[in-house]
Amino acid sequence: MSANHSNDTYQHLYEGDQSKLYSGIMSHHHDVKSPEAKAQVKRIWGIFWFLLVITVVEVIMGMKFSHLMPRGIANFIFLALTLVKAGYIVKVFMHLGDEFRGFITTVLIPLVLFVWFIIAFLADGAFWLRMNNESQARHNSAVQEVSHEQ
Amino acid sequence: MSQTTVVTAAPEPKLWAGGRSPYNVSYGKMMTWFFLLSDALTFGAFLISYGTTRFFSAVWPDANQVFKSFPFMGEHDMPLVFVSLMTFILIMSSVTMVLAVHAGHYGDKKNVAKWLLWTIIGGICFLACQAWEWTHLHGECGGLWGSFTDLSTSPVESFRHFFSEKSVKFVDAQPLVAMQSTHNFFNYFFTITGFHGGHVTSGVIFNILILVNTVNGVYQRRGHYEMVEKVGLYWHFVDLVWVFVFTCFYLL
Numbered sequence: 198m199s200a201n202h203s204n205d206t207y208q209h210l211y212e213g214d215q216s217k218l219y220s221g222i223m224s225h226h227h228d229v230k231s232p233e234a235k236a237q238v239k240r241i242w243g244i245f246w247f248l249l250v251i252t253v254v255e256v257i258m259g260m261k262f263s264h265l266m267p268r269g270i271a272n273f274i275f276l277a278l279t280l281v282k283a284g285y286i287v288k289v290f291m292h293l294g295d296e297f298r299g300f301i302t303t304v305l306i307p308l309v310l311f312v313w314f315i316i317a318f319l320a321d322g323a324f325w326l327r328m329n330n331e332s333q334a335r336h337n338s339a340v341q342e343v344s345h346e347q
Numbered sequence: 348m349s350q351t352t353v354v355t356a357a358p359e360p361k362l363w364a365g366g367r368s369p370y371n372v373s374y375g376k377m378m379t380w381f382f383l384l385s386d387a388l389t390f391g392a393f394l395i396s397y398g399t400t401r402f403f404s405a406v407w408p409d410a411n412q413v414f415k416s417f418p419f420m421g422e423h424d425m426p427l428v429f430v431s432l433m434t435f436i437l438i439m440s441s442v443t444m445v446l447a448v449h450a451g452h453y454g455d456k457k458n459v460a461k462w463l464l465w466t467i468i469g470g471i472c473f474l475a476c477q478a479w480e481w482t483h484l485h486g487e488c489g490g491l492w493g494s495f496t497d498l499s500t501s502p503v504e505s506f507r508h509f510f511s512e513k514s515v516k517f518v519d520a521q522p523l524v525a526m527q528s529t530h531n532f533f534n535y536f537f538t539i540t541g542f543h544g545g546h547v548t549s550g551v552i553f554n555i556l557i558l559v560n561t562v563n564g565v566y567q568r569r570g571h572y573e574m575v576e577k578v579g580l581y582w583h584f585v586d587l588v589w590v591f592v593f594t595c596f597y598l599l
Binding site: 237242258259279297304314 | 372405431439
């Protein structure tokens with residue numbers, strides 16, 4: 198009976214305004230006062246406090262303690278804390294954690310390229326420093342070796 | 348055969364057979380994510396080139412020495428306090444944005460507008476803070492980009508104080524190298540925070556437009572607040588970039 202009619206519920210939505218499928222109409226959010234809604238709000242504020250605490254820890258470390266520990270350790274801690282913050286912002290605030298697993302992969306895989314990018318360019322920078330020092334020494338033996346002071 | 352009034356729902360097309368989104372995400376949202384990826388690569392390129400320059404510099408200005416002023420506190424030594432305030436403001440505005448998106452999921456127009464407004468205010472406060480920071484540093488450098496190019500116009504005393512105790516000896520021994528590092532530092536600082544500030548500005552403008560649409564009931568009529576989600580993604584991206592910029596310039 199409806200074989201000759203185009204589908205009224207899903208098909209035209211796929212071809213037209215797709216956001217209706219995934220946002221308001223097809224999702225089942227109804228009551229903003231429901232326990233689930235309130236729990237979600239609580240979770241959001243919880244993550245906020247978490248981010249704030251991590252930032253305060255980072256700043257205090259940067260102000261007071263980073264000069265007292267080896268540079269590499271301090272940098273590692275800062276980067277680790279930053280990645281944790283970034284992870285929570287992406288997962289909870291940007292709702293990537295709520296998406297289909299395939300979509301999460303689609304978004305995160307290109308970011309893995311950054312690992313290669315960072316290692317390659319920082320290695321290049323360190324090499325250039327050494328190269329500049331040694332070239333200078335080759336031309337002028339009286340020049341003192343410039344050490345990498347950070 | 349009699350016509351019934353019940354519309355028969357056809358089965359949803361199979362996941363990868365075409366005609367549907369295999370990830371259950373709308374085109375607009377997916378493309379927003381892809382745009383954010385491209386923008387992330389842009390900022391990543393800036394920050395990594397900053398890192399490379401730093402790695403091939405024998406000496407580099409110390410963040411605790413460069414960023415120790417605070418508005419209305421005169422010459423007080425408060426390293427990193429102002430930038431912490433800026434980070435707090437931006438994280439706060441991110442939270443209000445999530446709350447706006449959350450309200451949008453429930454079609455709660457009043458709260459969407461309320462939280463969007465707070466997000467916009469947070470963004471404007473952040474921009475005001477950044478403007479103060481730039482103005483203050485402009486005073487210290489005698490310019491924005493392109494300063495510290497010549498030892499005769501910017502002698503050692505004009506940039507010596509940017510370096511830590513450990514590095515000052517080297518600065519005095521090799522002022523030209525230290526001057527070049529200072530020049531590079533401020534070039535990168537103004538470029539990267541400038542690009543970021545530009546993104547915050549455009550984010551604030553988008554938020555204002557979406558707020559106007561919300562108040563006018565555009566999304567109520569449409570039946571969903573996905574547009575709020577999309578500008579929310581952009582706003583969170585801006586916050587994310589700040590988290591990384593903050594780490595690279597002020598901490599590492």
